[in-house]
Each structure stands twice: as structure tokens, then as C-alpha cells.
Amino acid sequence: MVRTAVVGGGVVGLSVGIELLDAGHAVVLVDNDEAGQAASWGNAGHVAVEQVEPLASLAAVRSMPQRLFLRGGALAFPLAAVGAWLPFGLKLLAASSPARFRKGCAALRPLMEQAMPAWTSLMERIGAPDLLKQDGHFVLWNEPRKAIAGKAAWSSADTGVAQVKPATPGELEALGKLGKFTVAGAIRFAGSGQIADLADLRDALRVAFAARGGRLVSGTATLRRVGNGVEVEGVEADQVVVCAGVRSRAIMEALGHKAPMIAERGYHIRTDAAAWPKDMPPVVFEERSMIVTRYRDSLQAASFVELGKVDAPADPRKWERLERHVAELGLPVSGPFRRWMGCRPTLPDYLPAIGRSVKADNVYYAFGHQHLGLTLAPITGKLMAAMMAGEQPAVPLEPFDLRRFG
Known part of the structure; x- marks a missing residue:
């Protein structure tokens, strides 16, 4: 039996661990996020299969000046982090x-294309199919001019297996009842989905991992060179899989890889679900770059792309603006809000890093999923298990090899 250590217990690490256990590995997962505060458990809960086009694009670059935080947008370049975001x-x-x-x-x-089937399979195998909701999501606009432009942009975008259609009159009416704002236009996606509750997902994945014989170790993994490979201090393992999110950069660079990843920090506020409909899919208020998600017992508003340092203090102005958005839209929620900030692991081409190390014989890696960590976690687990078994993965992995950075 192959002994495998997985470094990182976010949604990617747990998905990889479960797939390896099902493939016959003996797996130890080392995780230092005991409280579950990583980006895996604070995101928008959106299974975003429509986001086929990488955010590294000329269109995104051209739109940056209009999206700056200082101009009311969601994109922030903290001056104190210029040494991180400028080279990135x-x-x-x-x-x-x-x-x-x-x-x-x-x-x-x-x-x-395989993200949602992989989610369905994983949830069925761990006995938690109710955690995956496949009801799509809405994107709405409050200004007519922006609604016209936004609908046109989405109609011409590559959305993969997700379908885009105008919101029906009934859906427009339901959206209009969410707050005190005008719905100038809205579209509904079919084929996308959400997680019913991220905390429950974390619990379900950890229980399934342990039930399969996996061992969870709380703490920070220490890797050191041994010959042509590495070992994890305190763990007997033949192979190591690095799934440590933004912390993966330091691990991989210590092995000699280039991994030019940045902490792309996002913010959310949460409160009781209140009057928000239980069956309402996630709603994107596109002019405000904000997504509102109803979980089982809470309502969350999330936003911001803040390119910075992993351990820098949170910027309270981001939470304050989210609270202002909620108030200005007249959403049926009120404080006190629970505030969170987390770091998406983002590489400059907005593609994940999935592959086998060429610097250490027994090291594999799966990180850098940026906004798509939740979406791609189960399919990443399947691909890693196939690759580590010497099989041909269902998706070509060459584009995700770290060697693309030199």
C-alpha cells in the first residue's frame, strides 16, 4: 500500500485525499487550519462552471482602471504590497x-465540463448529495445601460456547459422583492450550482476522509530534502501531495520550482438569513461586483480582488463597503455582521498548478485554483489519483504543469 501525505486540508486537499483513499492509498492529511478559516470555507459557495475564460485577458486588463477600489470598484492594489503585486x-x-x-x-x-459530474459523484459517495444544489445562479443589473452591455457581454462569452438565458417575468419579480432596488435586467445561468453550506461541507469531507481510514494531523507540515525526494516531518510517507493553497508557493520554491503565486484576498460579511428566500440561487449584483449567497442558516455578501500579502492585516474599508452595498440595496438583513477575509491562491495566467514535481521524485502538487478552488476540487482529486496511479488522466494536465513558468 502506497503511503501518501497530503499537505493542506482545504477543499482541494480533502478531495485529493478522499480520491487517493478510494484508490487504495494510506493517506495522512496535515492541515494547520483547525478553525476552518481558509478560503475554501469562506468563499461564495458558487460552483462556477461558467467561468471558462481565464481572468488573464486583454478585456480584463482594459477594464482595470474602472474597477479600482478607489473609484468604487472591487479591485485593490495596496501600496504596502507593491513588491508582491507589481511583478505578478x-x-x-x-x-x-x-x-x-x-x-x-x-x-x-x-x-x-467535468466539474459538476465530479461534484455529483463525490457527494453521492460520501453520502451528502443534499449539500450540492444545481439550480444555477442569477446576474442582475440596476442601470438599463449597464444591463444592455452586461447581457451582451455574457451572451458572447464562452460559458462552457452552462447556459445563459434572460430571466423570466416571474424571476424578475422575485429578484425585485429581494430589496429596495430597480431590476433593469437579469439573466439566469443553468448548469452552475452552489454548496448548501460550506461549514457542513467541510465537516462532511473530513468525516468521509476519516471513515475511509485517512488520518488527519493538525499542524504545519515541515518538508525536508532526503536524497532525490522529500519527507514530511513526523509522517511516514512514500509520496507527498502539496495542496496548501497560498502557502504552496514557499514549499514549491524551496524545492526549486517557480510558482509566482499571489494572495488574491477576498472579503465577506455574514448574518442570519432573515427574509431571504431559501430557494433563491446565488445572486450577482454585477455593478457592485458582489455575490449574495443564501446558506442553510446564514446570508453572505462577498466581493473584492485585493492583490496583496498573505499575512497582511485585513482592510476594514472592504467590509464597510459591503455593508454599505447591502444597506443601499435595501436587502432584508442587518448587523451585526460576521466579517471574514481569506486568500485565494492565484497564478498570473489564472490556471491552476496540477502535476508532478521535476525537482523531487516523490512530490506532486495541486494548488493555485484562484476563484475556482471550490468548483474544481473534486475533478482535481480524480485527476491526481489517475496521474499518481500511472494512468492517463481524463483531462490533459500539461497546461497546468509548473514548468510553464520556467
């Missing part, structure tokens, strides 16, 4: 060329 930004610009953008779309498309 230059690499993003290079990755946004039309040719590389097309390659990125071609790489992401097959992952997205």
Missing part, C-alpha cells in the same frame, strides 16, 4: 496575450 501584474500582462488567452480557455474548458 507584469506576468499577468504577458499571460493576457490573445494567443495565451485562447490556450487558457482550451485548458480550462475540459476541466469545467
Whole structure:
């Protein structure tokens, strides 16, 4: 039996661990996030199969000035983190060329096509199918001009297996009852979905991991070189899989890899669900770059792309703006809000890193999923298990190899 250590207990790490256990490995998972505060458990809960087009694109670059936080948008470049985001930004610009953008779309498309089936399979196998909701999501606009432009943009975008259609009169009426705002236009996606509750998902995955014989170790993994491979201090393992999110950069660079990842920090506020309909799918208020998600017992508003340092203090202005958005829209919620900030692990081409190390014989890796960590976790687990078994993965993994960075 192959002994495997998985470093990182987020949704990707747990998905990889479960797949390896089902493939016959003896798995130890080392995780230092005892309280469950990582980005895996604080995101928008959206299974975003429509996001086939990487965010590294000329269109995204051209839109940056209008999306800056200082101009009311959701994009922030903290001055104190210029040493982190400037080199990252230059690499993003290079990755946004039309040719590389097309390659990125071609790489992401097959992952997205298999994302929802992989979620369905995983939830059924761990006995938690009710945690996956496949009701799509809404995108709405409050201003007529922006509604026209937004609908046109989504109609021409590559959304993969997700379908886009205008919201019906009944859906428009239901959206209008969510608050005190005008619905100038809205679209509904079919094929996307959400997790019913992220805390319950974490519990279900950890229980399923343990039930299969996996061992959870709380603490920070220490890796050290041993010959042509590595070992994890205190863990007997033949193989190591690095799934440590933003912390993966330091691990992989210590092995000699280039992993130019940045902490793309997001913020949310949560409160009791109150009068928000239980059956309402996630709603994106596109002009405010905010997504509102109803979980089982809470309502969450999330936003912001803050390119910064992992351990920098949170910026309270982000939470304050979210609270202002909620108040201005007249949503049926009130404080006190529970505030959270977490770091998405983002590489400059907005593709994940999935592969086998060429610097250490027994090291594999799966990290850097940016906004798509939740979406792609189960399919990533399946691909890792196939690769580590010497089988041909269902999706070509060459585009996700770290060697693309030199």
C-alpha cells in the first residue's frame, strides 16, 4: 500500500485525499487550519462552471482602471504590497496575450465540463448529495445601460456547459422583492450550482476522509530534502501531495520550482438569513461586483480582488463597503455582521498548478485554483489519483504543469 501525505486540508486537499483513499492509498492529511478559516470555507459557495475564460485577458486588463477600489470598484492594489503585486501584474500582462488567452480557455474548458459530474459523484459517495444544489445562479443589473452591455457581454462569452438565458417575468419579480432596488435586467445561468453550506461541507469531507481510514494531523507540515525526494516531518510517507493553497508557493520554491503565486484576498460579511428566500440561487449584483449567497442558516455578501500579502492585516474599508452595498440595496438583513477575509491562491495566467514535481521524485502538487478552488476540487482529486496511479488522466494536465513558468 502506497503511503501518501497530503499537505493542506482545504477543499482541494480533502478531495485529493478522499480520491487517493478510494484508490487504495494510506493517506495522512496535515492541515494547520483547525478553525476552518481558509478560503475554501469562506468563499461564495458558487460552483462556477461558467467561468471558462481565464481572468488573464486583454478585456480584463482594459477594464482595470474602472474597477479600482478607489473609484468604487472591487479591485485593490495596496501600496504596502507593491513588491508582491507589481511583478505578478507584469506576468499577468504577458499571460493576457490573445494567443495565451485562447490556450487558457482550451485548458480550462475540459476541466469545467467535468466539474459538476465530479461534484455529483463525490457527494453521492460520501453520502451528502443534499449539500450540492444545481439550480444555477442569477446576474442582475440596476442601470438599463449597464444591463444592455452586461447581457451582451455574457451572451458572447464562452460559458462552457452552462447556459445563459434572460430571466423570466416571474424571476424578475422575485429578484425585485429581494430589496429596495430597480431590476433593469437579469439573466439566469443553468448548469452552475452552489454548496448548501460550506461549514457542513467541510465537516462532511473530513468525516468521509476519516471513515475511509485517512488520518488527519493538525499542524504545519515541515518538508525536508532526503536524497532525490522529500519527507514530511513526523509522517511516514512514500509520496507527498502539496495542496496548501497560498502557502504552496514557499514549499514549491524551496524545492526549486517557480510558482509566482499571489494572495488574491477576498472579503465577506455574514448574518442570519432573515427574509431571504431559501430557494433563491446565488445572486450577482454585477455593478457592485458582489455575490449574495443564501446558506442553510446564514446570508453572505462577498466581493473584492485585493492583490496583496498573505499575512497582511485585513482592510476594514472592504467590509464597510459591503455593508454599505447591502444597506443601499435595501436587502432584508442587518448587523451585526460576521466579517471574514481569506486568500485565494492565484497564478498570473489564472490556471491552476496540477502535476508532478521535476525537482523531487516523490512530490506532486495541486494548488493555485484562484476563484475556482471550490468548483474544481473534486475533478482535481480524480485527476491526481489517475496521474499518481500511472494512468492517463481524463483531462490533459500539461497546461497546468509548473514548468510553464520556467
